[in-house]
Amino acid sequence: MAFRSILPGLVLRMRRLFAVPNDNPELTLAQFKAFSRQVPLLYFTLCTNMIALCWAHRDIAPLWLTLYLPGAFVLVCALRTVGWLSKRKVEVDAATAYRRLKSTNWLAGPIAIFCSGWSLCFLPYGEAYHRSHVAFFMAITVIGCIFCLMHLRSAALIVTLIVNAVIAVTFMTTGVETLMAMGFDVALVSGALIVILLAQYRDFRRLHESRQVLQDQQQALRQQNDAVKRLSDENLRLANLDSLTLIPNRRSFFEHLDRVHGRAAEQNSRFAVGVLDLDGFKPVNDLHGHAAGDRLLCDIAERMTALTGADIFVARLGGDEFGIVVERDTTQARLEGLGADVCAAIGLPVQIGAGSVQVTGSVGFAVYPTDGEDAQQIYEKADYALYSAKKARRGGTMIFNPAQAVEMSRQKAIEEAFITADLDEELSLLYQPIIEVKTGRCIGFEALARWSSPKTGMVPPAHFVPIAEHTGRIGLITRKLLKKALDLAATWPSGTFLSFNLSANDLTSHEGVLRLIAIIEASAVPPSAINLEITETSMLQDFEQARAAVEMLRRVGVGVALDDFGTGYSSLSQLHNLPLTKLKIDRSFVVDIETSTSSRKIVRSVLSLSADMGLDVIVEGVETEAQLNLLKRMGATVVQGFFYSPPIAADQTHAWLSSGRPRARRRG
Incomplete structure (x- = not known):
């Protein structure tokens, strides 16, 4: 009722x-x-x-x-x-x-x-x-x-x-x-x-109706303030999300990391930071387009989020890099298990249109307070562990350890010494002979950069070149050393070529390539006697720019070789689109060629492919007579390595060239 x-x-x-x-x-x-x-x-x-x-x-x-x-x-x-x-x-x-x-x-x-x-x-x-x-x-x-x-x-x-x-x-x-x-x-x-x-x-x-005007205005103002606050709160929420993957972004990651560090410092507890990077993501963008790359990142973010829990926080740091914060259980077994789960999830295929793509992921972990006192130190050491993982075991997990701490400290010392180095005095070149297998004759030299620091001693290129790239000095170094190498090559007999390595950064701009061409044209060395080596890494950074740079160099008459072929992610289609003149087979395929069936197959395939494409091949890392004989049977015609000679000083190159058939260094 x-x-x-x-x-x-x-x-x-x-x-x-x-x-x-x-x-x-x-x-x-x-x-x-x-x-x-x-x-x-x-x-x-x-x-x-x-x-x-x-x-x-x-x-x-x-x-x-x-x-x-x-x-x-x-x-x-x-x-x-x-x-x-x-x-x-x-x-x-x-x-x-x-x-x-x-x-x-x-x-x-x-x-x-x-x-x-x-x-x-x-x-x-x-x-x-x-x-x-x-x-x-x-x-x-x-x-x-x-x-x-x-x-x-x-x-x-x-x-x-x-x-x-x-x-x-x-x-x-x-x-x-x-x-x-x-x-x-x-x-x-x-x-x-x-x-x-x-x-x-x-x-x-x-x-x-002209009633209670002042009260109505105050009410409207309060409502407007509420709307602004709601809008501000929503903007703050969106500012902490990655716009593509809709997971927490870099800003949110470091804010969360600071909060976790504060709790850990107060409660005397532990936490771990993980930094993950995708292996082979750049080729997906190059071959399938950026939309496919975005789809891949979204799928991987979703998979990683599925692995999170109350004590695991995941964020996208930018590009193809992700961050992980782990609380409570940070034992080595737990971190290795988590890393394995993450890498396994990333390695699953992602459907793109009618086909699928597949990448792997490498992850590095560091633990508080074992590896550092503040959040930034833990992050930096996790990033260094990631760097070590990508060098040692792509697609795997690396936990920061004492050996890496020593290496990281040494690298910082090298960076500090490099910033204040007198490059004109401290940089030099060594030259490794390149041998024609059939005659045993030296037909050229590869110029190899060396840095002798009064503070740290002799530093190999693998250590100082990344620092030079990071500090923006690599272009200057390349030009100085190229001019020095060309001055020496001008004194060699006709028919002897110079092979010179370029950094990935040397190819990133039109102006940088023009400066190299100006040095080449100003030298007394014929362009046909100059062989510039580029790596697969330099191609993957920006393939279109790399191709344009190679085409500019080839128009001058310079030879261009792809160094360390087979160790990166370049595809045959990319290789076909570059006007190369040579391929260099990396020493990693030669070191175990006597015992490894897969290494022999790879070397044989590259030799056959190069012959079909009309490319010359130089095999690096030949250290024993057995390796040389096996390569001969496979059809290798030009080699270099310690079997013949280590890198030598500039004043020794003339002795090598005048000695006809040098005696090989019998090793193994």
């Missing part, structure tokens, strides 16, 4: 809520004038959002969905906009104003149903990004309509209820967490905006 007595009142209140009020003619006129200024914006919002959705689906959805239906709707909207604009300055009475507001109120429902149903028709087409665009269309449209209809409360409520009902039913039942979250979020935000709209409408009515 009580419910029956309440029901008529509820029905009456609902009817008033969804109807245009007509109890105050002056208020109706004011409402109409304010609303008439918003109508063009309303139709503009609908049309632009609709056009954007059609454009995104133009190649995957049918024309009736992307052209005919929206075209007709946009035409109707344009006509109504023109009508409202043409009558905006025409004075109308309260009855006319009420009639036009009422007609708009009746149109709100059908328009909302049409737009919602039309946009949902796009869901079967496209991928996740397209479905997200549909969700974005519905969300941004309903929010825009709420604001544009703020002076016609009933229409705003009708649109909001219809669209949010469609969003809730559709997205909440998809089973896709992202869409469910978006649906829930849109519903909440729309509800908040409706609250604001109702308050705005109430304030509008009170202001028009």
Whole structure:
């Protein structure tokens, strides 16, 4: 009985809520004038959002969905906009104003149903990004309509209820967490905006009736502050998310790391930091496009997130690098197990279009307080462990250890010495003979950079070249040493060539390559007697730029060799697209060629491939007579290595060239 007595009142209140009020003619006129200024914006919002959705689906959805239906709707909207604009300055009475507001109120429902149903028709087409665009269309449209209809409360409520009902039913039942979250979020935000709209409408009515003006202004100000705070909180949340993978970003990672370090310092507890980097990610971008690379990163982020728990935090640090923070159990067994799980998850294939791609991941860990006193030190040592893992065991896990601590300390000392080094005095070149197998004759030399520091002693190129690249001095070093090597090569007999190594950074700019060409052209050495060696790493950094640089060098007449072929990630298609003249087989395939079937197969394949492509081959690292004899049978014609000679000083090159057939150093 009580419910029956309440029901008529509820029905009456609902009817008033969804109807245009007509109890105050002056208020109706004011409402109409304010609303008439918003109508063009309303139709503009609908049309632009609709056009954007059609454009995104133009190649995957049918024309009736992307052209005919929206075209007709946009035409109707344009006509109504023109009508409202043409009558905006025409004075109308309260009855006319009420009639036009009422007609708009009746149109709100059908328009909302049409737009919602039309946009949902796009869901079967496209991928996740397209479905997200549909969700974005519905969300941004309903929010825009709420604001544009703020002076016609009933229409705003009708649109909001219809669209949010469609969003809730559709997205909440998809089973896709992202869409469910978006649906829930849109519903909440729309509800908040409706609250604001109702308050705005109430304030509008009170202001028009000149009642409690000061109180209404204060209330509006409080509501605006609340909206700004909500917007600020949302912006802060988005600022801590990676825009591509939607997992925590670099900023969030280091903030979390600082908090974990603070707790650990207070509670005398431990934590570990892991730094993970993908192996072979760059070729995915080069061969399949950046969209495929983005898809790969998103899938890997999802897999890593699935491995997280209450004590594991994962973030994307940038590029193809991810960070991990592990609390509580940081034993070696736990970290190695976690690293193995992460690497195994990363190694699974990722479906890209009709095919799939596959990469591996290397990860390094460091533990607090064993490996450092503050969060930054732990991160740096985890990054160094990652560097060691990529050198020693790509696709594996490395935990920072005392040996790495010694090496890291030594490397810092080298960096400090290099920054203050007198490069003109301390840098020098050694030359390793390159031998023609059939005759045993020296036909050229490879120039090898050496750095003798008064502070640290002799430093190999593998240690100081990365420092030179990092500090930006590598270009200067390359030019100095190339000029010195060419001055020596000019004194060699005709037919002797110089082989000179370039850094990856030497090929990264058009201007840098032109400087090298200027040095070559200014020398007395024929370009055909110069062989510049580039590595696979330099190609992978920017293949198109590397190809352009090689083409520039080849036009001058310089030979270009691909060094350490087979140790990186270059593909045969990339190799075919480079105007190379030589390949160099890395010593890692030669050192066990007598016992390793796979090494023999690789060397034989490269020799055969080079012959088919018309490329010369130089085999590095020949140290024993048995290796040399085996390479002869395989068809190798040019070699270098300690079997013949280690790198020698400049003044010894003439003795080698004048001695005819030098005696090999019999090793092994």
